[in-house]
Amino acid sequence: MYSEASSEFPPEDLFFASSSNFPSFYCIENRDICALCVDGEEPFAEQEFCDDFTFDPDLFEYQFKHQEFPEIICLKEESDHLEDVLKEDDKRNRLKESPEVTPTLDENGNRKRYSRFRTKEHVCDFCNKSFTLKQNVQTHLSLYHMNIGQIRKPVEEKSKCNICGLMLRGEARQRKFQSTEPVVKDWAVDFCYKLFQIQAGEEISPLLEELESGALDVDEETGRRRVLVDVWAEPHLKRNYAHVLVAPEFVKSFKELLKAEGFNNYKIIKKDIQKDIDSTNWRKYARSSRRHKRRLASSRDLDVKDFNNYDKIINYIDRVAEEYPNLATKLDIGNTFEGRKLIGIKIGSSIRKYKPAIFIDGGVHAREWIAPAAATFLIDKLIRNYGNDSRITGLIDKFNWFIVPVANPDGYVYSFEHDRFWRKTRSRNITVNKWCVGVDANRNWGGKGWGEIGATRSPCSNIYAGSVPFSEPEVVALKEFIEKDVQDLKIYISLHSYGQLFLSPWGYTNDKPDNHDDQMRAAELAVEAIKNESGRVYQHGTIAEMMYPASGTSIDYMQELGVPYIYGIELRPEDIEDNFGFTVPKEQIEPTGNELFAALIKMSDYVIEHKKLL
Numbered sequence: 001m002y003s004e005a006s007s008e009f010p011p012e013d014l015f016f017a018s019s020s021n022f023p024s025f026y027c028i029e030n031r032d033i034c035a036l037c038v039d040g041e042e043p044f045a046e047q048e049f050c051d052d053f054t055f056d057p058d059l060f061e062y063q064f065k066h067q068e069f070p071e072i073i074c075l076k077e078e079s080d081h082l083e084d085v086l087k088e089d090d091k092r093n094r095l096k097e098s099p100e101v102t103p104t105l106d107e108n109g110n111r112k113r114y115s116r117f118r119t120k121e122h123v124c125d126f127c128n129k130s131f132t133l134k135q136n137v138q139t140h141l142s143l144y145h146m147n148i149g150q151i152r153k154p155v156e157e158k159s160k161c162n163i164c165g166l167m168l169r170g171e172a173r174q175r176k177f178q179s180t181e182p183v184v185k186d187w188a189v190d191f192c193y194k195l196f197q198i199q200a201g202e203e204i205s206p207l208l209e210e211l212e213s214g215a216l217d218v219d220e221e222t223g224r225r226r227v228l229v230d231v232w233a234e235p236h237l238k239r240n241y242a243h244v245l246v247a248p249e250f251v252k253s254f255k256e257l258l259k260a261e262g263f264n265n266y267k268i269i270k271k272d273i274q275k276d277i278d279s280t281n282w283r284k285y286a287r288s289s290r291r292h293k294r295r296l297a298s299s300r301d302l303d304v305k306d307f308n309n310y311d312k313i314i315n316y317i318d319r320v321a322e323e324y325p326n327l328a329t330k331l332d333i334g335n336t337f338e339g340r341k342l343i344g345i346k347i348g349s350s351i352r353k354y355k356p357a358i359f360i361d362g363g364v365h366a367r368e369w370i371a372p373a374a375a376t377f378l379i380d381k382l383i384r385n386y387g388n389d390s391r392i393t394g395l396i397d398k399f400n401w402f403i404v405p406v407a408n409p410d411g412y413v414y415s416f417e418h419d420r421f422w423r424k425t426r427s428r429n430i431t432v433n434k435w436c437v438g439v440d441a442n443r444n445w446g447g448k449g450w451g452e453i454g455a456t457r458s459p460c461s462n463i464y465a466g467s468v469p470f471s472e473p474e475v476v477a478l479k480e481f482i483e484k485d486v487q488d489l490k491i492y493i494s495l496h497s498y499g500q501l502f503l504s505p506w507g508y509t510n511d512k513p514d515n516h517d518d519q520m521r522a523a524e525l526a527v528e529a530i531k532n533e534s535g536r537v538y539q540h541g542t543i544a545e546m547m548y549p550a551s552g553t554s555i556d557y558m559q560e561l562g563v564p565y566i567y568g569i570e571l572r573p574e575d576i577e578d579n580f581g582f583t584v585p586k587e588q589i590e591p592t593g594n595e596l597f598a599a600l601i602k603m604s605d606y607v608i609e610h611k612k613l614l
């Protein structure tokens with residue numbers, strides 16, 4: 001609309017009002033305020049201005065714009081400038097040409113002057129500028145105080161939370177954050193939980209066990225107990241440190257206790273574990289677990305390279321059994337405390353009448369999501385490649401495979417929908433403790449040393465062994481199924497995380513079983529196969545020497561039952577300082593599954609050759 005001559009005046013950074021593309025100017029000498037554009041002519045072509053004529057964005061707030069042409073208005077209260085510029089007849093003719101505009105005229109036929117231009121009642125809350133119309137404030141906000149549609153509020157200095165050290169914007173937010181009970185109801189553990197790495201030997205284990213059982217936060221109104229210390233990893237033969245997750249309100253006391261006990265060499269390796277959870281989008285999995293009711297049309301609809309909720313995994317097993325009836329059979333093993341089905345799958349061909357068995361379970365500890373994911377990946381690999389891959393075809397022809405991807409369904413669902421780091425089952429025993437929920441399913445197997453070491457009788461502890469052996473319906477169902485329905489069990493594998501370990505009996509004592517050397521030879525071949533597959537290094541040894549003493553485990557029970565090759569496999573990630581812990585990303589599922597598969601091939605070949613099974 002403007003010519004080159006007019007673009008030289010005003011400057012390039014003109015302020016354009018919300019309803020017009022035409023700038024407004026005023027003359028400092030006579031205070032005349034005008035906007036002019038007549039019939040497409042160059043602005044100011046017929047008007048001479050003094051040297052003091054300049055641009056002020058604060059004085060001009062609003063201009064009318066007709067559909068076909070711009071109207072001339074003068075904002076000076078007592079000005080007759082309008083008549084000087086354009087004759088009255090021309091003005092009325094132009095108004096008639098715009099049917100969309102119906103201006104209000106006075107008794108003389110002149111446009112009424114609008115009093116709303118005289119007073120500025122609307123004020124910007126951020127810079128205190130005043131405006132005549134509300135929409136002008138909105139335009140002002142969009143130009144000066146907004147970024148991608150959001151108001152850019154005045155920036156406050158960051159304040160530090162006195163409890164956990166989290167940096168917050170503004171003192172008000174800091175006070176609110178500190179006054180709020182640090183509990184996240186859904187999808188996560190508490191904010192500001194810190195992960196400690198403590199340099200120490202096995203002498204720290206009794207202290208950690210005592211803290212894990214006794215350090216509790218008690219809600220006086222509801223009686224709800226919350227564990228303040230969660231031991232993720234203890235020192236062992238080849239690791240001289242412990243990983244401990246500590247609640248924010250207990251951090252100060254925990255440090256003082258470590259100092260009093262002489263453990264001064266420690267550091268905080270993760271200041272807020274919630275960030276690890278959020279970084280891998282765990283909320284997506286929580287929503288999926290709550291909403292997923294859709295039946296899979298095909299087993300191929302499941303992404304086995306992702307973390308899947310319990311309903312999806314069971315639905316997947318249903319589809320596999322339907323699509324491969326000569327190869328796969330769905331197993332209904334029992335029911336959980338909350339009434340869910342404990343489901344597994346049997347994979348085997350009918351080529352041989354006699355075949356030994358391999359039994360694999362995962363998800364015993366609910367928060368170890370990589371275990372069910374690896375088990376599901378293994379099922380898919382076996383099913384899809386039978387008849388196409390000679391190694392897999394040989395494995396299925398030589399063994400009956402029993403796989404239970406999720407051995408603790410209630411806890412697994414709870415870890416998806418409420419507490420990402422939930423470990424135990426979800427059983428309740430009000431005769432023992434009506435507030436604390438669940439039992440460690442890998443401390444509830446009866447047998448030698450049950451409840452004596454590496455387990456507690458405190459119902460609130462993460463390593464609670466239960467009121468009696470086999471108190472958990474899930475454990476009882478697995479025990480009875482293995483003893484009655486699994487014939488000639490040669491290899492038992494229980495999948496866990498984390499640490500990259502092959503663990504054999506015993507757990508309750510440092511003593512070795514009679515067939516320890518044979519078990520170690522098979523484990524050596526397995527870890528060697530893993531290294532050849534991915535370059536990852538897995539350690540091997542007994543539970544007691546490689547991790548910590550633990551009684552009531554399924555590994556020890558299977559040893560008593562007479563199964564020759566028994567291993568608890570701690571999957572990825574490696575037990576180092578800067579790892580993911582239980583929040584391992586989904587990108588690790590496929591390589592972990594391939595490592596497990598490589599280990600099982602080597603181990604099964606050794607078992608067949610050593611035991612002369614075929």
